[in-house]
Amino acid sequence: MGVGFGEILIIIVIALIFLSPDKIPEVVHSLGKAFNDIKKVGREFKAVILEEVKKEKEEKKEP
Numbered sequence: 476m477g478v479g480f481g482e483i484l485i486i487i488v489i490a491l492i493f494l495s496p497d498k499i500p501e502v503v504h505s506l507g508k509a510f511n512d513i514k515k516v517g518r519e520f521k522a523v524i525l526e527e528v529k530k531e532k533e534e535k536k537e538p
Contacts, residue, residue: 490499 490502494502
């Protein structure tokens with residue numbers, strides 16, 4: 476389930492209405508950075524969970 480061309484076009488039109496054309500690159504850059512930070516946190520969270528699961532399995536093997 477992705478974002479289609481129509482949705483992107485609507486977002487661009489709304490951005491042009493509410494933001495000046497000079498501010499749009501700055502906002503897009505900030506959003507991109509925020510999304511990358513969110514992805515990084517997600518990867519770190521996944522790594523922690525996988526490590527804990529691995530530890531739990533090892534503890535169950537050792538009587």
